[in-house]
Amino acid sequence: MPELNRLLKNVGLPGTRQMANRVAGQTEIIDLTLGQPDFPVPQAVRDRVMQAVDNEPMKYSHNRGMMELRKAITDFYKDKYTAEYEPSDEVIVTNGGSEALDTIFRTIINPGDEVIMPAPVYTGYEPIVTMLGGTAVLVDTTETGFIPTAQKLEAAMTQRTKAVLLNYPNNPTGAVYPKGTVASLVELFKRHDIFIVVDEMYAENTLDGEHHSFTSYPAIKDRLLAVNGLSKSHAMTGWRIGWLLGSAEMIEKLTLVHLYNTLCASMPSQIAALEALTGAADAPAEMNAAYKERRDYIYRRLVNMGLETVLPEGAFYIFPSIKGYNESSFDFAVELLEEAGVAVVPGAAFSEYGEGHIRISFATGMENLEEAADRMEKFLNGKKR
Numbered sequence: 001m002p003e004l005n006r007l008l009k010n011v012g013l014p015g016t017r018q019m020a021n022r023v024a025g026q027t028e029i030i031d032l033t034l035g036q037p038d039f040p041v042p043q044a045v046r047d048r049v050m051q052a053v054d055n056e057p058m059k060y061s062h063n064r065g066m067m068e069l070r071k072a073i074t075d076f077y078k079d080k081y082t083a084e085y086e087p088s089d090e091v092i093v094t095n096g097g098s099e100a101l102d103t104i105f106r107t108i109i110n111p112g113d114e115v116i117m118p119a120p121v122y123t124g125y126e127p128i129v130t131m132l133g134g135t136a137v138l139v140d141t142t143e144t145g146f147i148p149t150a151q152k153l154e155a156a157m158t159q160r161t162k163a164v165l166l167n168y169p170n171n172p173t174g175a176v177y178p179k180g181t182v183a184s185l186v187e188l189f190k191r192h193d194i195f196i197v198v199d200e201m202y203a204e205n206t207l208d209g210e211h212h213s214f215t216s217y218p219a220i221k222d223r224l225l226a227v228n229g230l231s232k233s234h235a236m237t238g239w240r241i242g243w244l245l246g247s248a249e250m251i252e253k254l255t256l257v258h259l260y261n262t263l264c265a266s267m268p269s270q271i272a273a274l275e276a277l278t279g280a281a282d283a284p285a286e287m288n289a290a291y292k293e294r295r296d297y298i299y300r301r302l303v304n305m306g307l308e309t310v311l312p313e314g315a316f317y318i319f320p321s322i323k324g325y326n327e328s329s330f331d332f333a334v335e336l337l338e339e340a341g342v343a344v345v346p347g348a349a350f351s352e353y354g355e356g357h358i359r360i361s362f363a364t365g366m367e368n369l370e371e372a373a374d375r376m377e378k379f380l381n382g383k384k385r
């Protein structure tokens with residue numbers, strides 16, 4: 001067997017998948033590992049695609065995506081965040097947020113470069129950087145409510161820092177950055193010549209207050225790369241559709257990387273995305289009403305169980321501490337699964353800074369959450385602290 005890419009040795013299956021694979025097909029288990037909405041795709045989106053498949057040619061689009069869709073995306077950013085992006089040359093439609101992230105890092109990373117990431121951190125980032133010969137530099141946010149501070153990010157910067165990668169609402173913690181945090185980070189980024197990559201995949205799933213986007217700050221536009229998509233907002237995980245925004249100068253380069261990977265995003269999904277942004281713009285608010293009810297319920301139950309828990313203000317995850325039990329998050333999660341039939345993701349899946357926590361997804365119905373909380377409470381009552 002010829003040798004494979006050596007950098008692959010440093011990459012394994014994400015911890016989230018490992019746990020989900022363990023419970024797949026076991027009906028008696030309540031699965032709270034899920035990283036995807038449990039709602040159907042909005043009807044208007046499905047209708048539009050069915051009609052398009054029958055009547056439209058579905059050839060390749062422009063490498064950066066259909067013009068109408070790019071315009072809908074830049075209009076959305078203008079309306080929501082007063083962000084000025086040109087549909088012609090400041091946006092690329094991608095095959096999901098994942099492809100957007102991959103395209104960004106393949107465009108900016110040279111071997112030896114460092115990317116600063118607040119942690120606990122989404123499982124999808126570090127492998128991309130590692131596979132390019134770069135290094136993820138994790139910054140602990142556990143002492144500050146899972147929100148990074150400008151001081152801590154600055155302290156992690158070195159001559160090799162190429163970018164900072166931020167994600168909020170956050171997976172796995174549900175943390176949302178207040179406006180003051182975003183403003184103070186903008187001031188920091190003005191002083192350092194690095195890229196700012198922001199993953200806003202859960203922006204539409206902000207449950208309290210509003211999302212404050214870095215795209216609202218023209219002063220850093222030349223180095224800002226923003227990722228978003230419809231996987232979470234419109235329950236369209238399997239449709240693989242997202243986008244990235246950047247300055248015209250950056251998008252020119254990013255387009256090369258994107259096009260030699262995939263030519264263009266899937267056309268049926270581009271048509272679906274256009275409908276989602278124009279004809280189903282209210283879908284996230286409807287889902288959020290349910291997420292909020294579930295979030296409040298599970299938060300209350302976890303606190304009553306004596307678990308230290310930060311109230312998540314966005315996404316559909318809650319990240320309680322299990323530090324009182326003096327065992328690894330992996331052992332805790334396996335016991336919870338085997339003894340109580342509740343599957344969660346061990347916090348260690350999200351880096352060493354997630355250790356001592358578990359991630360519970362509330363992208364599941366209230367009945368499931370109630371039963372899971374009852375089972376978990378019984379499990380904890382029988383456990384030594």
Ligand SMILES: Cc1ncc(COP(=O)(O)O)c(C=O)c1O
Nearest residue numbers: 035096097098122171201229231
């Ligand atoms: C923070 C974050 N970014 C990106 C993604 C990937 O998004 P997509 O399904 O659009 O590729 C996910 C999926 O779970 C996520 O949680």
